[in-house]
Amino acid sequence: MSQATVDACFSPYLYPVYRDDNSVVVIIDILRATSAICTAFEHGVEKIIPVATVEEAREYQAKGYLAAAEREAVPVEGFPFGNSPYSYMGDHIKGQTIVLTTTNGTQAINAAKDAHKVIIGAFTNISAVCEYLVAQDRNVLLLCSGWKNKFNLEDALFAGAVTEQLVKHPEKFKLQDAALALSYLYQQAKEDPLKFLSKASHKERLAKLGLKDDIKYCLQPDQTREIPVLENGALVRMKW
Amino acid sequence: MSQATVDACFSPYLYPVYRDDNSVVVIIDILRATSAICTAFEHGVEKIIPVATVEEAREYQAKGYLAAAEREAVPVEGFPFGNSPYSYMGDHIKGQTIVLTTTNGTQAINAAKDAHKVIIGAFTNISAVCEYLVAQDRNVLLLCSGWKNKFNLEDALFAGAVTEQLVKHPEKFKLQDAALALSYLYQQAKEDPLKFLSKASHKERLAKLGLKDDIKYCLQPDQTREIPVLENGALVRMKW
Numbered sequence: 447m448s449q450a451t452v453d454a455c456f457s458p459y460l461y462p463v464y465r466d467d468n469s470v471v472v473i474i475d476i477l478r479a480t481s482a483i484c485t486a487f488e489h490g491v492e493k494i495i496p497v498a499t500v501e502e503a504r505e506y507q508a509k510g511y512l513a514a515a516e517r518e519a520v521p522v523e524g525f526p527f528g529n530s531p532y533s534y535m536g537d538h539i540k541g542q543t544i545v546l547t548t549t550n551g552t553q554a555i556n557a558a559k560d561a562h563k564v565i566i567g568a569f570t571n572i573s574a575v576c577e578y579l580v581a582q583d584r585n586v587l588l589l590c591s592g593w594k595n596k597f598n599l600e601d602a603l604f605a606g607a608v609t610e611q612l613v614k615h616p617e618k619f620k621l622q623d624a625a626l627a628l629s630y631l632y633q634q635a636k637e638d639p640l641k642f643l644s645k646a647s648h649k650e651r652l653a654k655l656g657l658k659d660d661i662k663y664c665l666q667p668d669q670t671r672e673i674p675v676l677e678n679g680a681l682v683r684m685k686w
Numbered sequence: 687m688s689q690a691t692v693d694a695c696f697s698p699y700l701y702p703v704y705r706d707d708n709s710v711v712v713i714i715d716i717l718r719a720t721s722a723i724c725t726a727f728e729h730g731v732e733k734i735i736p737v738a739t740v741e742e743a744r745e746y747q748a749k750g751y752l753a754a755a756e757r758e759a760v761p762v763e764g765f766p767f768g769n770s771p772y773s774y775m776g777d778h779i780k781g782q783t784i785v786l787t788t789t790n791g792t793q794a795i796n797a798a799k800d801a802h803k804v805i806i807g808a809f810t811n812i813s814a815v816c817e818y819l820v821a822q823d824r825n826v827l828l829l830c831s832g833w834k835n836k837f838n839l840e841d842a843l844f845a846g847a848v849t850e851q852l853v854k855h856p857e858k859f860k861l862q863d864a865a866l867a868l869s870y871l872y873q874q875a876k877e878d879p880l881k882f883l884s885k886a887s888h889k890e891r892l893a894k895l896g897l898k899d900d901i902k903y904c905l906q907p908d909q910t911r912e913i914p915v916l917e918n919g920a921l922v923r924m925k926w
Contacts (some may be wrong), residue, residue, distance in 0.1 A: 456837070456864075460700050463835040595703040597696070597864040623887050624696075624837040627871055630882070634870040642870070647863050 452612050454588040454605045454624035458550070459595040461557040470584045471558040472567040472575060472608065475591035476600040477648050478529045479516075479551025481568040481664040485531040487683055488570075488670035490540035494681040496552040497545060506545040512538075513545040519651055522547075531570075531663050543680075550591035555676060558589055564676035565684065569604060570669040576611035578673055578686060580618065588625070599646035600664075603639060606632030639665055692852050694828040694845050694864035698790070699835040701797040710824045711798040712807040712815060712848065715831035716840040717888050718769045719756075719791025721808040721904040725771040727923055728810075728910035730780035734921040736792040737785060746785040752778075753785040759891055762787075771810075771903050783920075790831035795916060798829055804916035805924065809844060810909040816851035818913055818926060820858065828865070839886035840904075843879060846872030879905055 455464040474480055483494055497503050500515050500522055507513040507525070514527050521528030529548045546552060558564050562584060567575045579586050588608060590601035606628035612619045613629060621629060635642035640662075643649045652661055675684040695704040714720055723734055737743050740755050740762055747753040747765070755761065756768030767773035769788045786792060798804050802824060807815045819826050828848060830841035846868035852859045853869060861869060875882035880902075883889045892901055915924040 454837070456696060457700055457703065459703055460697055460835070463697065463699055593863075595700070596862075597694070597867065599863045599866055602863075602867055621885065622836075623833075623839040623842075626839055626885055627837065627842055630874040631867055631871050633874055645861065645866055 449620040450583060450618060451585045451622050452588070452609060452619045452625040453586070453622035454590065454628055456590050456597045456602065456624070457592045457595045458554040458557040458589070461589065464587055466585055466587060467560050468562050468585060469587045470563045470565065470579060470582055471561040471587045471589050472565055473551065473554050473558065473589055473591065474567050474601045474604050475548070475551030475554065476568060476604050476664050477652060478531060478660055478664055479548040479591065480566045481570050482529045482531040482534050483566050483674050483681060484568045484570040484670050484672060486534035486539055486544065487672035487674050489535050491534070491544060492541050493543040494674065495543065495545045495679065496555045496681060497547045498553060498556050500547055503545050503547045511545045512542050516548045518549065519655055530657070530660050532660065550593060554589050554591040559676060559679070561587070566674035566681060567604065567608065569607070569665055569667045571671065571673060572604070572607060573668050574671045574673050576608055579608070579612060580615055586612065586619070593648050598648055600643055600648060602628060602631060603635050603642060606635065610636070689860040690823060690858060691825045691862055692828070692849060692859050692865040693826070693862035694830065694868055696830050696837045696842065696864070697832045697835045698794040698797040698829070701829065704827055706825055706827060707800050708802050708825060709827045710803045710805060710819060710822055711801040711827045711829050712805055713791065713794050713798065713829055713831065714807050714841045714844050715788070715791030715794065716808060716844050716904050717892060718771060718900055718904055719788040719831065720806045721810050722769045722771040722774050723806050723914050723921060724808045724810040724910050724912060726774035726779055726784065727912035727914050729775050731774070731784060732781050733783040734914065735783065735785045735919065736795045736921060737787045738793060738796050740787055743785050743787045751785045752782050756788045758789065759895055770897070770900050772900065790833060794829050794831040799916060799919070801827070806914035806921060807844065807848065809847070809905055809907045811912060812844070812847060813908050814911045814913050816848055819848070819852060820855055826852065826859070833888050838888055840883055840888060842868060842871060843875050843882060846875065850876070
């Protein structure tokens with residue numbers, strides 16, 4: 447194969463325009479779904495079943511599954527936790543199958559489910575994700591979950607950080623316009639990502655909820671080498 | 687009114703997510719539809735009727751209208767011109783009503799037609815557009831036409847340039863995430879916009895077609911004070 451393309455889609459709503467079922471799609475929801483999912487695999491979760499609606503999560507719960515649900519940045523009533531990464535550490539996670547629904551991230555996973563590979567990316571596993579992408583001969587689509595289908599800054603920041611790694615291999619990758627924009631954007635952000643995000647709407651939303659520790663955690667790179675991958679409708683640990 | 691919001695939508699396909707009928711929507715298609723439309727008003731066109739399809743343009747043509755059509759960056763067969771700004775200068779323009787269809791720009795105009803105001807923005811009229819926006823107490827949505835519903839770099843560049851002007855009025859405007867990203871992006875671009883666009887896909891496409899002069903023209907700011915505005919389905923000269 448000649449050069450693979452690197453492109454970015456800033457909203458699950460826009461995915462049909464970017465859809466390329468031969469590509470590797472990286473699902474991005476930095477605050478906080480994909481960060482939390484990576485944390486869960488680092489802490490030994492067996493499988494995460496992403497579902498689009500709270501109702502589906504309740505149905506699984508009624509069948510005895512451990513289920514988690516987040517809407518509007520808080521856990522949904524009746525569920526033990528939402529999408530804070532701190533909820534995905536400890537013995538209650540190990541070996542478990544967890545059903546998960548979130549405002550944005552699980553929608554993006556669902557949108558891309560027919561792609562060649564759907565993997566979960568976050569700062570928490572960024573180096574592993576980039577090494578995996580470089581090792582493939584595949585087009586890469588960075589799918590930002592955004593906030594209710596709108597662009598958000600933290601997902602773009604992460605997509606820019608991945609792009610920065612991929613452009614180190616110009617013989618392999620050609621950036622499309624959205625990825626070009628992200629690579630420029632990342633130049634502005636990399637010195638101080640927290641400052642870069644200081645006016646980001648979802649960061650403000652989480653800070654108001656007292657979740658500043660979650661934000662800091664989600665921006666710390668390389669806390670795991672695990673890459674969650676979608677197989678038969680569930681996220682499992684990638685073997686690579 | 688308290689602070690107005692400034693937001694950006696990177697594709698007409700995504701417009702339903704951003705739709706706010708109380709806002710002023712700035713339609714952006716730098717290469718080349720909105721640049722050409724501003725040029726036409728500077729050269730005395732009376733009215734431009736944007737239509738979505740080539741078939742509609744042909745119907746108007748059959749009724750005796752002057753019609754222009756572009757697809758895939760070239761004029762459509764049977765029409766005297768497409769969307770090169772150089773086609774919109776001279777006596778054949780003055781006092782005319784022109785029916786226009788283009789690959790991207792006229793789709794964006796159509797998508798936003800129910801907004802409070804729909805105005806046409808390009809580098810060619812950027813200062814007039816910014817002064818107008820500052821004089822309103824309205825939310826601003828920068829609607830990038832993109833390329834076939836995908837993000838493109840030149841429209842983002844212009845939206846960033848507008849954002850840069852609006853943030854000089856922090857008492858009036860609060861940037862949403864997409865506009866924040868654009869303001870960062872513009873910091874990387876402003877020293878040398880042509881270099882910034884050197885790898886942009888549509889610039890490459892136009893350069894291959896020998897249209898480098900069009901690109902240079904479309905990046906030259908402030909060639910007109912005219913602001914085309916949508917009224918009753920047609921673009922006319924704004925009186926303000």
